[in-house]
Amino acid sequence: MSHPALPEKFAFLEPFVATWGDLHTQDERYRRRQELSQGELEAFHAALAPRLEEVFTHIDQFDPKALPEAEALLFRVVLGLTEASQAVEIFGQPRVPYAPFPHSVAMEWVGYQPH
Amino acid sequence: MADLSEHMTKARDMGLGHDRVPVEYYTSADYFRREQDMIFRRAWLMVGRVDEVPEPGDYIVRDLPTLKASVVITRGKDGKVRAFHNACSHRGVALVCQERGNAMTFRCPYHAWVYRIDGSLSAIPAEQDFPHVDKATSGLAPIHLDTWAGFIFLNFAQEPEATLPQFLAGLDQMLEGAPFEQFPFCIRVTDEIDCNWKNLVNAFNEGYHVAILHNKTLRPAVVPKENPHLHYLDVKHFGPHSAGTVQRNFDYNPQAPALTWVYAQMLPTSAPDIAAIEEGRAGFYEHPGINRLKIPNFGTETITIFPNISIQPLANGYLFYQFWPISEGRMRTEVRIYSRHAPRTLREEYAMASTLAATRDVVVEDMAMSRLQQIGFESGGKTHQQFGQNEPLLRMFTRDYEAYLQGKGMGQP
Numbered sequence: 001m002s003h004p005a006l007p008e009k010f011a012f013l014e015p016f017v018a019t020w021g022d023l024h025t026q027d028e029r030y031r032r033r034q035e036l037s038q039g040e041l042e043a044f045h046a047a048l049a050p051r052l053e054e055v056f057t058h059i060d061q062f063d064p065k066a067l068p069e070a071e072a073l074l075f076r077v078v079l080g081l082t083e084a085s086q087a088v089e090i091f092g093q094p095r096v097p098y099a100p101f102p103h104s105v106a107m108e109w110v111g112y113q114p115h
Numbered sequence: 116m117a118d119l120s121e122h123m124t125k126a127r128d129m130g131l132g133h134d135r136v137p138v139e140y141y142t143s144a145d146y147f148r149r150e151q152d153m154i155f156r157r158a159w160l161m162v163g164r165v166d167e168v169p170e171p172g173d174y175i176v177r178d179l180p181t182l183k184a185s186v187v188i189t190r191g192k193d194g195k196v197r198a199f200h201n202a203c204s205h206r207g208v209a210l211v212c213q214e215r216g217n218a219m220t221f222r223c224p225y226h227a228w229v230y231r232i233d234g235s236l237s238a239i240p241a242e243q244d245f246p247h248v249d250k251a252t253s254g255l256a257p258i259h260l261d262t263w264a265g266f267i268f269l270n271f272a273q274e275p276e277a278t279l280p281q282f283l284a285g286l287d288q289m290l291e292g293a294p295f296e297q298f299p300f301c302i303r304v305t306d307e308i309d310c311n312w313k314n315l316v317n318a319f320n321e322g323y324h325v326a327i328l329h330n331k332t333l334r335p336a337v338v339p340k341e342n343p344h345l346h347y348l349d350v351k352h353f354g355p356h357s358a359g360t361v362q363r364n365f366d367y368n369p370q371a372p373a374l375t376w377v378y379a380q381m382l383p384t385s386a387p388d389i390a391a392i393e394e395g396r397a398g399f400y401e402h403p404g405i406n407r408l409k410i411p412n413f414g415t416e417t418i419t420i421f422p423n424i425s426i427q428p429l430a431n432g433y434l435f436y437q438f439w440p441i442s443e444g445r446m447r448t449e450v451r452i453y454s455r456h457a458p459r460t461l462r463e464e465y466a467m468a469s470t471l472a473a474t475r476d477v478v479v480e481d482m483a484m485s486r487l488q489q490i491g492f493e494s495g496g497k498t499h500q501q502f503g504q505n506e507p508l509l510r511m512f513t514r515d516y517e518a519y520l521q522g523k524g525m526g527q528p
Contacts, residue, residue, distance in 0.1 A: 026471060026472065029472075030472065030475070045373065049372040049373040049376070050372050052372075052373065052376045052465075053376065056461065056462050056465070059461050059462075060460070060461075060462070064461050064464075078465065079465060079468055081373055082465065082468040082469040082471075082472045083472055085371070085373035085374065086472050086473060086476055088371075088373075089369075089371035089372075089374055090331050090332060090473070090476070091331055091332075091476075092331070096476050096479045096480055096483065097480070097483070098480070098483035098484065099479050099480075099482070099483040100483070100486070103479070104306075105304060105305070105306045105475055105479070106303075106304070106305045106306065107302060107303070107304050107471060107475065108303045108305075109302050109457070110167075110300070110301050110302070110303060111300070111457060112300070112457040112458065114458075114464060114468065115461070115464065
């Protein structure tokens with residue numbers, strides 16, 4: 001799938017766009033995390049986690065309800081870290097131990113449309 | 116730290132037997148049918164909050180898999196909240212098909228019978244062909260509804276054996292004025308699992324497993340050195356309902372970069388806001404019915420409402436868990452993470468998504484173990500499971516479960 005480019009100074013996240021950029025729900029991100037290897041999750045985490053503040057300093061400049069395409073893509077990629085960090089910082093493995101695979105969980109933000 | 120052992124309520128302190136409980140309760144279709152009739156059609160069941168229908172005309176539809184009930188909950192023009200079976204009086208169609216909305220009437224999509232938001236029948240097309248139908252008595256079938264602390268409870272009996280306050284048996288008084296309404300925003304997490312619903316009820320009624328099963332998730336944040344098996348403290352019971360105090364580690368200070376960043380944006384639901392506590396504006400922490408011992412490293416009061424609810428008031432919100440049996444071997448878990456507000460910035464959206472993933476993963480651990488437990492039960496090698504002295508609430512639940520199955524329980528001693 002073709003994507004808009006990421007904002008220029010976040011081009012270092014380009015290798016992760018194909019993995020995380022098309023996902024629109026937390027459950028999709030949760031399932032993607034289960035499919036990836038720990039090495040892939042660690043590479044993503046290593047690239048992004050230390051630079052979260054830099055990313056959000058940039059995103060802060062835009063209206064959350066009307067993100068330009070490049071920033072919307074950036075934010076979707078960054079939201080992937082909410083799942084990847086569970087694997088890297090908590091479990092040391094992609095999946096929750098003993099859970100079924102693949103595992104899907106319905107998550108609904110009542111009255112708010114998450115990205 | 117003062118010696119807490121005297122507050123670690125043991126089963127013997129509460130006069131509870133049930134040290135061995137038949138596996139049959141968890142695997143038998145016959146027991147499931149009795150649970151439907153003797154528990155879920157008799158007890159008051161919590162199904163939502165009044166702030167889910169804040170305005171006149173607001174409605175939500177809930178399905179309760181245990182009773183195969185489809186329920187419409189509405190707020191009328193008169194401001195009153197009502198519940199109805201979602202079934203047209205004509206040919207039975209579940210006529211309200213959206214999960215939530217605002218309307219003054221409901222129109223059945225089959226033959227256009229029309230009902231008002233208060234459930235009354237307002238119009239029958241070609242009415243002359245239904246001379247036997249009395250419109251005044253042919254509204255949607257009502258379900259008994261009452262509220263406590265903003266929570267909506269339903270009772271599916273023809274006539275409830277006890278009022279909601281009688282059913283809550285003093286738990287409502289202990290929590291009178293607890294500030295649930297300060298945390299109106301919620302994220303709902305639902306999943307269906309191949310296990311008996313009571314496996315999950317039991318998991319939430321003891322802290323013994325936390326240091327083991329939740330070794331990487333909860334343990335660092337909540338299991339204190341002085342209470343390594345996370346024994347619940349100051350267990351209180353109110354009829355079949357209960358509450359116990361649980362500690363946490365106030366010095367828990369995650370160093371991992373993504374989690375550290377999240378903490379700096381918005382404290383997770385469970386993390387104590389030290390400044391707010393010191394200033395006396397920390398929500399549930401101030402309530403006299405919560406943390407009666409005034410332990411300094413208070414984590415949560417884990418509150419169980421019979422038969423299928425656990426509520427955990429936390430520093431920045433509360434967690435609500437509900438366990439619905441679908442059959443003896445399958446159940447639905449619903450978790451709601453309640454917070455002060457919806458995300459106001461994308462930083463907050465990220466932080467709340469991160470807390471959601473972390474909270475979900477803990478519940479996934481519990482659900483995974485409950486599924487393995489069911490496999491073990493159904494294998495048939497064991498006729499009983501064992502409850503320890505440190506698992507008093509499992510024994511209490513089983514005692515009251517048996518009482519309900521025998522037709523007792525509702526308000527009777």
